[in-house]
Amino acid sequence: MTEPKIQIRDLYLRYSDGKEALKGVSLDIQPNLITVAFGPSGGGKSSLVKVLNRLIDLSDVDEMRGEVRMGDLNILGKDTDVVELRRRIGVVFSRPIPLPLTIFENVSFGLEVAGMRDKKKLSERVEQALREAVLWDEIYDRLDDPAASISGGQQQRLCLARVLALKPEVILLDEPTSALDPVSTAKIEEFLETAKKDYTILLVPHNQQQAARMADKAAFFLQGELVEYTDGESMFINPRDKRTQEYVQGRFG
Numbered sequence: 001m002t003e004p005k006i007q008i009r010d011l012y013l014r015y016s017d018g019k020e021a022l023k024g025v026s027l028d029i030q031p032n033l034i035t036v037a038f039g040p041s042g043g044g045k046s047s048l049v050k051v052l053n054r055l056i057d058l059s060d061v062d063e064m065r066g067e068v069r070m071g072d073l074n075i076l077g078k079d080t081d082v083v084e085l086r087r088r089i090g091v092v093f094s095r096p097i098p099l100p101l102t103i104f105e106n107v108s109f110g111l112e113v114a115g116m117r118d119k120k121k122l123s124e125r126v127e128q129a130l131r132e133a134v135l136w137d138e139i140y141d142r143l144d145d146p147a148a149s150i151s152g153g154q155q156q157r158l159c160l161a162r163v164l165a166l167k168p169e170v171i172l173l174d175e176p177t178s179a180l181d182p183v184s185t186a187k188i189e190e191f192l193e194t195a196k197k198d199y200t201i202l203l204v205p206h207n208q209q210q211a212a213r214m215a216d217k218a219a220f221f222l223q224g225e226l227v228e229y230t231d232g233e234s235m236f237i238n239p240r241d242k243r244t245q246e247y248v249q250g251r252f253g
């Protein structure tokens, strides 16, 4: 058995308004696979994403307990270096929010903050990240244009390239294609299929078709509970839990 990349044990999260977003979730996220976290709105998927790279620190939380580890690193640890954690676990959200800079600078920014100064190295890393994000061929001759001048679908891949430039180990994607047209969606999915050999990927899909297309492993979340966690195929063809069956068959939304 491969060692899980991320181990989550009995994770409980309650926001200050009393909402219990995660009610004792235990989940092993395997490397080099796409794990899909799906289920109806309010199930806790986005909260889980935020816990994993500690963006949850920016929310009003009443109580959070349990254990989340990546190898030796205690992700929830008080002394955990969250800047380094967020480099190792990158995140892409549903709306692309490029920095008000050029295309090139959007990708080089994080590298420069991390201390990379060598222009040649920066250019190489930017090109590599843009190629990996399936964007290079479309924008290689306008790297100095403002990021705002490219389409929404291209901006989303630019945000992905920004994450990739920092050479993360894990990539979290929270409905990354929900604002995109089918062509841009296909490019993100193409990226995910190729990228899984190099990364650990957790995807919150924007619909069930995408979940079924992309999932090597699938985790069904319902009102803060992880109801079922199994191989993608089993989940969508032959789910065990009645609640999963009903959701997968479209009997509730």
Ligand SMILES: Nc1ncnc2c1ncn2[C@@H]1O[C@H](COP(=O)(O)OP(=O)(O)OP(=O)(O)O)[C@@H](O)[C@H]1O
Residues within 6 Å of the ligand: 015, 016, 017, 019, 020, 021, 039, 040, 041, 042, 043, 044, 045, 046, 047, 048, 059, 060, 221
């Ligand atoms: N910052 C917050 N403060 C208070 N409650 C929150 C906050 N964020 C989420 N919640 C609540 O926590 C629960 C889980 O929400 P979460 O966004 O994690 O679910 P989700 O499965 O990602 O849903 P969606 O698909 O709608 O994004 C919901 O009841 C939600 O209202």
